[in-house]
Amino acid sequence: MGSAGTTLYRLLVDPADGRCIERSIARYKPDAxxxxxxxxxxxxxxxxxxxxxxxxxxxxxxxxxxxxxxxSEPNLQSLDTVFHAMKTQKFWAAQIDETRTVTWTSFFDRLYRTRSHDYRQYLSGRSPRPRPPEDTGSAERPPPASPDTSTPLSAEARRHLASVLVYAALCHRKAGGPLEAADDDPGGDTLGGDNRSTEAFRAVWVRHTRARDGRRVTGPHPSTPDPDTLLGTEPRAILRAEHWTDAFTPDAGESALRADEAGTAQDDGPPPF
Structure with a gap:
C-alpha cells in the first residue's frame, strides 16, 4: 500500500512480452x-x-x-493555441487512432491527416542537393563521374553523417547563442529579440581539437562547411576523408594547421560555465 499522497498511474502492458505500451493518469493535467x-x-x-x-x-x-x-499519450497531441481554440469552439473536429495519426474534419467536412514526427528522415539515405548550373561557355565538358551508390550506407555511417550535419548547423549559430534562434520560430511571441529568456535555453558551445598541440579549444574546426554545402556533398567523400572536413578543403591539412596556429587568446580561455 502506498503512503499518504502517493500517486497511482495506470500502465497498459503488452501481454505477449510484458512491454509497457502506454501510461495514463487519472487527472486532467499531464505530468512533466x-x-x-x-x-x-x-x-x-x-x-x-x-x-x-x-x-x-x-x-x-x-x-x-x-x-x-x-x-495519456495516445489521446494527447501538441497544438498551437489558435488551432486549439478553433477545435474547442467546434470549428474543427479531430480523431486519433492507435498510431497517433490524427484525422481532422474541417467546418466544411474536408478531411486532413497529420502524423507524429518521423525521426527516420534524419538517418535515411538522401540524394545530394543539386548545385546551381555553372557557365560552361562554348566548350563542352565531360559529365562528372557518378558516385558509387550501389552499396547502401551502413547505419553507423548514416549516424556519423547525421552527427556532422548537426555539428555544422551548431557552428553556424552565433558563439554563445541559444540553441533555438529567432529564425526557428519567426512568428513566436516569446522567442527571439529582447523577450527571450536566457535561462530557458542552453547555449551553443562548440569546440574542436587544435592541430598544433592536440588541445581542445573554443570554436568550430576551421574548415567546417555550412549545412547546405554539407548536404550537397557526396556522402562517401566525407566518409573517405581522414577528417570529415577534409572533403571541403583542397589543402585541408595545411590550411587547418595554419588557422589553428593563429588561434586567439579567446581559444585558450576556459568555457563560460
Whole structure:
C-alpha cells in the first residue's frame, strides 16, 4: 500500500512480452514526463500544416477529458493555441487512432491527416542537393563521374553523417547563442529579440581539437562547411576523408594547421560555465 499522497498511474502492458505500451493518469493535467514525451513525439503542432514547435503551444486531449478521454499519450497531441481554440469552439473536429495519426474534419467536412514526427528522415539515405548550373561557355565538358551508390550506407555511417550535419548547423549559430534562434520560430511571441529568456535555453558551445598541440579549444574546426554545402556533398567523400572536413578543403591539412596556429587568446580561455 502506498503512503499518504502517493500517486497511482495506470500502465497498459503488452501481454505477449510484458512491454509497457502506454501510461495514463487519472487527472486532467499531464505530468512533466508525459508532456516531455508528447512534445518529443510530435515536435510540431499537429494541426494541418502546423509548423509551430510543441514547446510554444499547448497539449490537447483529442477526445475531451469531460467526455471520457484519458490523459495519456495516445489521446494527447501538441497544438498551437489558435488551432486549439478553433477545435474547442467546434470549428474543427479531430480523431486519433492507435498510431497517433490524427484525422481532422474541417467546418466544411474536408478531411486532413497529420502524423507524429518521423525521426527516420534524419538517418535515411538522401540524394545530394543539386548545385546551381555553372557557365560552361562554348566548350563542352565531360559529365562528372557518378558516385558509387550501389552499396547502401551502413547505419553507423548514416549516424556519423547525421552527427556532422548537426555539428555544422551548431557552428553556424552565433558563439554563445541559444540553441533555438529567432529564425526557428519567426512568428513566436516569446522567442527571439529582447523577450527571450536566457535561462530557458542552453547555449551553443562548440569546440574542436587544435592541430598544433592536440588541445581542445573554443570554436568550430576551421574548415567546417555550412549545412547546405554539407548536404550537397557526396556522402562517401566525407566518409573517405581522414577528417570529415577534409572533403571541403583542397589543402585541408595545411590550411587547418595554419588557422589553428593563429588561434586567439579567446581559444585558450576556459568555457563560460
Amino acid at each position: 514526463a508525459m508532456r516531455r514525451q508528447v512534445a518529443a513525439a510530435d515536435l510540431l503542432s499537429r494541426a494541418p500544416d502546423g509548423t509551430l514547435p510543441s514547446g510554444d503551444g499547448q497539449l490537447d486531449h483529442v477526445t475531451e477529458y469531460l467526455l471520457g478521454g484519458p490523459t
